[in-house]
Amino acid sequence: MSALAISVQGLTKRYGDKTVVDAVSMDVSEGEIMGFLGPNGSGKTTTIRLMCGLLEPDAGEGRVLGHDIRRDRGAIKRNVGYMTQRFSFYEDLTIAENLNFVAGVYGMEQPRQAVRDTLEDLGLISRKDQLAGSLSGGWKQRLALAACVMHRPKLLILDEPTAGVDPKARRDFWDEIHRLAVDGLTVLVSTHYMDEAERCHRISYISYGRLVAQGTTEQVVRDAGLTTLVLSGEHINDAAEALRDAPGVEQIAPFGASLHVVGRHKQTLMTSVNRVAQSTGVTVTPTETSLEDVFIQLMGQSKDNML
Amino acid sequence: MSRHFSFRRLWALLGKESIQMRRDRLTFAMALGIPLLQLMLFGFAINTDPKELPAALVAPTQDRFTRAMVTSLELTGYYRFIAPNATAEEAEAMISRGDVLFVVTVPSDFGRRVQRNELATILIEADATDPSAASGAMSTLGTVASEALQREAGNTSDSSAGHNNISIVTHRRYNPEGITQYNIVPGLLGVILQLTMVMMTAMALTREIERGTMENLLSMPATPIEIMLGKVMPYLAVGGVQVIVVLGAAKAVFGIPFVGSLSVILAGIFVFVLSLVILGYLISTVARTQMQAMQMTFFFFLPSLLLSGFMFPYRGMPVWAQYLGEIFPLTHFLRLIRSVMLKGADAATVADSFLALGGFVLLLALFSLLRFRKTLD
Numbered sequence A: 001m002s003a004l005a006i007s008v009q010g011l012t013k014r015y016g017d018k019t020v021v022d023a024v025s026m027d028v029s030e031g032e033i034m035g036f037l038g039p040n041g042s043g044k045t046t047t048i049r050l051m052c053g054l055l056e057p058d059a060g061e062g063r064v065l066g067h068d069i070r071r072d073r074g075a076i077k078r079n080v081g082y083m084t085q086r087f088s089f090y091e092d093l094t095i096a097e098n099l100n101f102v103a104g105v106y107g108m109e110q111p112r113q114a115v116r117d118t119l120e121d122l123g124l125i126s127r128k129d130q131l132a133g134s135l136s137g138g139w140k141q142r143l144a145l146a147a148c149v150m151h152r153p154k155l156l157i158l159d160e161p162t163a164g165v166d167p168k169a170r171r172d173f174w175d176e177i178h179r180l181a182v183d184g185l186t187v188l189v190s191t192h193y194m195d196e197a198e199r200c201h202r203i204s205y206i207s208y209g210r211l212v213a214q215g216t217t218e219q220v221v222r223d224a225g226l227t228t229l230v231l232s233g234e235h236i237n238d239a240a241e242a243l244r245d246a247p248g249v250e251q252i253a254p255f256g257a258s259l260h261v262v263g264r265h266k267q268t269l270m271t272s273v274n275r276v277a278q279s280t281g282v283t284v285t286p287t288e289t290s291l292e293d294v295f296i297q298l299m300g301q302s303k304d305n306m307l
Numbered sequence B: 001m002s003r004h005f006s007f008r009r010l011w012a013l014l015g016k017e018s019i020q021m022r023r024d025r026l027t028f029a030m031a032l033g034i035p036l037l038q039l040m041l042f043g044f045a046i047n048t049d050p051k052e053l054p055a056a057l058v059a060p061t062q063d064r065f066t067r068a069m070v071t072s073l074e075l076t077g078y079y080r081f082i083a084p085n086a087t088a089e090e091a092e093a094m095i096s097r098g099d100v101l102f103v104v105t106v107p108s109d110f111g112r113r114v115q116r117n118e119l120a121t122i123l124i125e126a127d128a129t130d131p132s133a134a135s136g137a138m139s140t141l142g143t144v145a146s147e148a149l150q151r152e153a154g155n156t157s158d159s160s161a162g163h164n165n166i167s168i169v170t171h172r173r174y175n176p177e178g179i180t181q182y183n184i185v186p187g188l189l190g191v192i193l194q195l196t197m198v199m200m201t202a203m204a205l206t207r208e209i210e211r212g213t214m215e216n217l218l219s220m221p222a223t224p225i226e227i228m229l230g231k232v233m234p235y236l237a238v239g240g241v242q243v244i245v246v247l248g249a250a251k252a253v254f255g256i257p258f259v260g261s262l263s264v265i266l267a268g269i270f271v272f273v274l275s276l277v278i279l280g281y282l283i284s285t286v287a288r289t290q291m292q293a294m295q296m297t298f299f300f301f302l303p304s305l306l307l308s309g310f311m312f313p314y315r316g317m318p319v320w321a322q323y324l325g326e327i328f329p330l331t332h333f334l335r336l337i338r339s340v341m342l343k344g345a346d347a348a349t350v351a352d353s354f355l356a357l358g359g360f361v362l363l364l365a366l367f368s369l370l371r372f373r374k375t376l377d
Helices: A044-052 A073-079 A095-105 A111-122 A137-149 A167-182 A217-224 A236-243 A266-280 A291-306 B007-023 B025-045 B064-075 B088-097 B110-115 B131-139 B141-155 B180-211 B213-219 B224-252 B262-286 B290-307 B319-325 B329-343 B351-371
Strands: A004-015 A018-029 A033-037 A059-064 A080-083 A155-159 A186-191 A202-207 A210-215 A227-232 A251-255 A258-263 A283-287 B053-058 B079-083 B102-105 B120-127 B166-173
Touching: A004 A044, A004 A186, A018 A044, A018 A059, A018 A186, A018 A202, A018 A210, A033 A044, A033 A167, A044 A059, A044 A080, A044 A155, A044 A186, A073 A080, A080 A137, A080 B213, A095 A111, A095 A137, A111 A137, A137 A155, A137 A167, A155 A167, A167 A186, A202 A217, A202 A291, A210 A217, A210 A291, A217 A291, A227 A236, A227 A266, A236 A251, A236 A258, A236 A266, A251 A291, A258 A266, A258 A291, A266 A283, B007 B025, B025 B290, B025 B319, B053 B088, B053 B131, B064 B079, B064 B102, B064 B110, B064 B141, B079 B088, B079 B102, B088 B102, B088 B329, B110 B120, B120 B131, B131 B141, B131 B166, B131 B180, B141 B166, B180 B213, B180 B224, B180 B262, B180 B290, B180 B329, B224 B262, B224 B351, B262 B290, B262 B329, B262 B351, B290 B319, B290 B329, B329 B351
Parallel strands: A033 A186, A033 A202, A080 A155, A155 A186, B053 B079, B053 B102, B120 B166
Antiparallel strands: A004 A018, A004 A059, A202 A210, A227 A258, A227 A283, A251 A258, B102 B120
C-alpha cells in the first residue's frame, strides 16, 4: 500500500443549522485518480474546499500531502493545484499575463521558462496575448488546468472541470489527467458524468453531505446489489404505468425504445415484472446494472435517510 | 393587454424590483437610515456664522481695563479665550497650528493710556486662511471696544475716558486679501485624494469576490499582508500622480502660496494617502459586493466632507461635532496642509497631525489584516 495523498476523517461543515458536509472520511493513495461524485448541492465543493484549506472545518481532521488541514494551510497551498468550478483566472488579463502571475505567486525559480513551456504544451504560443475572457469554454478549461499544474503540484484537485465542455474536449482533458497521473500526480476530481467516473481508479459518492459509497466502479456496483431488467416491446408505456407502484420496483427509466426497471430485491422485482410482462406483452431481459442506476438508487435512499 | 404598455407587466416588474430591494438589507437600511442620521448630524453641527471661536490673550498686565476688553469680546459670542494668559511665543504657535483663530494682544501700557485719555491700542490677529470663519468676529470689533470702555469708565465715574481713544488694529494673517481659494484649493487636494483613493481601493477585494477570482487567489500561497500591499501600493502610485497634478495647478492656476517646506507638505500628503488607501482596503474586506463598497464609501465621504472643516469652519462647530470630526483623516490632513502651505508651519508644529495620520495608518492596517478572511467562510 503506497502512502496517502489525502487522508481525512470525520470532516464536518455546518452553515447555521444546515450540515453541508457530515462526517466525511476519505483516503486517496498517491498516484491515484479518485472520482468524487454526487448530485448538485451534495457537498462536493465544500468538501474540496475543506481539503484545500479554503474553509475551516467545524469538526474532523485530516492530512493532505502529510500536512494538517487546519494548521499547515500554507504548505498545502504550495503543493496542491486546485482548479475551481467556475473559471477563476483573470479575464481582463491575457493568457501569458495570467500564467506569469501564477508563476510569480508560487515563487517559481524560473517563471519565464515555466510559462513558455506551458504555453507550448497548450499550443497557445500564437494566442498568448489574447485576453483570457475571450477564450471559449474548452480553452478556458485547458488554460485553467495548465495554470494549476505549472508549479508541479503533488496533488491536483479539480471541481467539476468538464462542466459545459464538448465531448471531444472532455476526452482530451481526461487523457491529459491520466498522463499526469502516470507521472505520479494524485488527482481528486468531482464530476456528474458517469463515463468520467468510469475513467477513475476509484470513486467516492456523496449525497446530502454524507459519503454513501466508495471503491472501484465494479465494487460500488456490486455493493449496491441491484437487479436491472430491460423491458422492450410495443406497449412499454403501458408497462411503465402498471409498474409504477408495483412491489419491488424502485426505478423505472426509459432508455430510447426500452425501459430499465431496477430494484434491490430480485425475487419481488421479478414477480412484479413478469406479471406486467404477461399482461402487456413486453419482453424482459436481464442486464448488468450501470453506475447510473446505482447512483440514482443511492440518491433516493439517502433522501429517505434525511426525512 | 396593449402591445406597448401593460399594467400587468409593469406590476410584475415593480414587484420583482421591490423584492430585490428588500433582500438587499444594507441598501435598504442606508436608504432609510442615512438621511435621518445625516440630517440630525449636519443640521446641528454646521454653522456658517461660527461663534465661540477659540482665541488666545496676550496681556502682560492683567488689569481691569484688559479684563473689561476681554469680557466684552466674549460677550459678543464670537470669542472664547482658551488661553487667557499666553506669552507671545505660545500664542504664535497656537495660531500657526490652528488651535486658536485669534490672538488678542493688549500692550502693558494699555490701562495707563486709557486712564490718561491717550490713544490706546489693541492688536487682534485673525487666522484668515478661512475668510468666512473670521469675518463675523471681525465685523463686531468696532463697537466692542468703545462699549467696553464706556462701561468701565462709567464704573469708575471717570467720564472723560472712553471717548473712542481706543484703536483696534486687526491683522488678517496668512491671507490678508481674504482670497477664498487659498483655503479651498489645499483642502480640495485632500478631498479629491480622499474620494478617488478610498473608492478605488474599496473595490479591490470585492471585485475579486464578485468575479470569482478570490477563491483562486486564496488557494494560492499568498499571505494576507502580501495581498494587502499588492492591492494598496498601485493606488499609492495613482495618488502620487494626482498630487502632482493638483499641486501644480494650485501653484500655476490659482497662485496659492507655498509658504512652508515642500518636503513637509509631501510627507504629510504621503501619510494621508497611505491612510486613505488602507481605509479603502478595510472597506473592501467588509463589503461583500462592489455596490456595498460604493455605498460605504459615500457613507464615509459626506460626513468627512462636512465635519472636517473643508466646507464649514471646524472651530465653528459645536464641541461634540469637533470631536466627531477628529475621526476623519481628512480633518488632520486639512490642518496639516493649511498650516504648512499657508502659514509656513514647520514639521514640529504640525507633529500632532502627523501623529494622528500615522495612527490611522497603523490602526486601519491592523483592522484590515484582522478582518481579512483567509478562508471562504
